[in-house]
Amino acid sequence: MTTITCLLLVTGCAAGPAGPSKDSSTPEPTYTISSLSIDPKACKFEENPSFRNGLGDRAQFSYFPAITNSQYFLPSVGDLEIGLVLLDWSDKEGNNEDQSYYKEQTKKLTEWYSTMSQGKLAVNWRVSETWNRLEGSWKDYRAEDNEQGSDEARVPFEQWLLDEAVAASDSAFDFGGLDAVVFAIPTNGTVMTSGTQGFEYNNFPGSKRATLVNSQEATIGNWVISGSKFMDKKGRSPSWIHWAHELGHMFGPISHMGDPNPKNTNNFYANTLYGVGLFADQWVVTRAVEGWNAWLLGWHEDNQVLCVDATTIDDEIFALNDARSAETGAKMLVIRTGKTTGLVIESREWDESIDSPTRMGKTGYYDSFVMYQIDSSRFVGDQSLRTLANGSTDEAWDSGKWPSEAEVFTNIYFKPGDTAEFAGLSVEPLTVQKGKDFIRVAKIKN
Template sequence: MPLRRGPGGAERPSLRSVAAAATSLLALAATSLVAGPVVAAARDGAEPCALTRTAAHHSLGLDTWNPAYPRPEQGLDAVMVFLSFPDSAPRLTPAQLTADHFPATSRFFERSSYGGFTLRPHPQRTWTPMPRDSTWYAIERDWDAERRTAYLRDAIAAADGAVDFSAYDVVYLVADPDAPGVDSDATKVVNFDQPLRADGTDIRRVVTVFEQHPPDRNVLAHETGHVFDLADLYHRPVDGKGDWDTYVGDWDVMGSQFGLAPDLFGWHKWKLGWLGGRQVVCVQDSTDLTLEPIAAAPPPGGSMGTRLAVIRTGVDSALAIEARSATGNDRDTCTEGILIYRIRSGTVSGDGPVEVVDTHPETGACWDRSVYPPLADAPLGVGETFTVPGDGTRIEVADRTASGSWTVRVTTGV
């Protein structure tokens, strides 16, 4: 539901930089490094760096899973319900609106999960009539709670005769984009303080889709991330004006669906169960690492190497290191290299639970394409060294192998 704008925060009517906040219903010169055995790095047990999940909304702690959310393991089923209104005859078909989002959204998650998770859409073939005009619901970004509640209750009730909600893990309510009362900035996930009940099952949250046709790129991947308990990583200005993408820029779809490198952070993949074991290293002393790009597909018939290195920096904070290259969901990235970012498990969604460390603070890149050019060149390149301010950690990028992996030395306690 973010403000539409161009580079530098200027408004741009055709695009929105990020998707909606989840809300309550009721409510490095080159050095000669050779990758060798990791010293004091727990390859087979990264638990020392696994931050504790806190009471913060969408906490990025990952020692346990919040059972109120479906975990994206193997496969989940999602129903798409298409809502029409008395004050507008739909000009598009449900099949056309389905094609706006699928199979693209399923492919995003398939690539991000290394083929381990499948999001299966089940679109309804006909329109579901709503009982009131679209304008009556007063749909907007910061929606009046009473009208929003009425909209959701009306939608579930209208669809209940044709949809067995007990058969689905995810619910998408897709409004007719041409109805006069529909506001595309209102797309968001709505969490229920008290679940709605239908078909003998509790509906704890729904994705309300008010997108134009064609929709914003990757918007449903962002919203579905909230369904999996991932936080908003953008910064919403107090007055609604200015830059939204100062925390993570292009580097994760939970920051901006328009990001040039929108694959999920390695920390997110660890949280969701897509990375683990030897793929995550908890660095507890200086060490040499070989990092495979976080977005790269696993080798055919082979196992993945290390994808994420983590340094514990506090009770609820850590520093993450990963490689970002032009492949998979990151194929359109502006720059390649070693990305460094901070995680805070006690920080709520939208307040900066993740912040990318800018290793080139005096420059930017891709001013014509990036959602936030000052962070577009944040990764560290081959031959560069950077000491993280305040953390006493130095990262050196020595080489990039022929296979595309990155050779990195991490020195702690600098």
């Protein structure tokens, strides 16, 4: 086996782990990096055709081939045109502070998508310069989450809301040529709690979920409006994370990986990629896109995916870049265990300029690896993608998370000293630091 030796701090392969300074006489660790890899195409697990259910190019997807040229999904590569429409009421007026807040949120979202797509997606904004006055009182529009019911049950309210929004803004705002619309309301008090949204893929003959922005310039099926849970101005739950999450659905991937028979009611079982990426969980601490979805959408290049056949692994060390790193090299490791199965491993590094400002985040807790098993033969709701847990699956609270339901399942984060087992393999993080991170994967021997 050909190997590459990486000497920390000498070759620049990686910085040493954070902690007390070492005696200068103590040699820095060296790692012999495995050269194992196969063609990344071998790890492009294919969607089971029966899961398309005759939906054609409006079927959301979890595996290859990704449907990236459908009229029902937003383009994941190229330019995306989004409108920001400011709405207020005579008894809840918008102000300059809110206007500045929302403009800053548009910049945050644009920068984040540019980073996560490695510059392949440019989000451009058309922003209304003034507030557009809705008819009636804000109380007429009040909608609590627990009153909205199913997607179908919400449609009459949502379509009425859209019609009122267009009536208030159409004469002053040009909706032409937009791929999606974000409506924004004053932040003083609760009109909606989480908010609501609509998707182009629901707009087809006979659909009971169809909602449309019917302006004089265009008809648009992708839209979102954030409620008070996503109006935080301290970075804990800002509007842009809600917009980014819903846009993720508009690209086509399915990210809510529910277990049909949950063992209990916590978020880990309701959403089995909970905490891994922002498409699956708006309140993920390290705000990154799940690597698998980034690959599906064309943001990860094939040469940034390290594909390894599990049968060839003896005792190997692999190097991975942080999910948001601009460095060249592997973004994720996929260990192939079968034609449709494997384990995805990714590196996470908490960044105070992007991530949720929690107490544990500031201590470096979320500088870690996340791992999730994958099986494209199973329906997405049947644990097709499922995060590995480090010990108990009981959720744990991280003080500083807001709102209160933004609970953190801390046991999916693996750090040096932790070990995971999967398909006869032991997985052990060695370092988590700025730059490349190192992880050992070894065959478990009896």
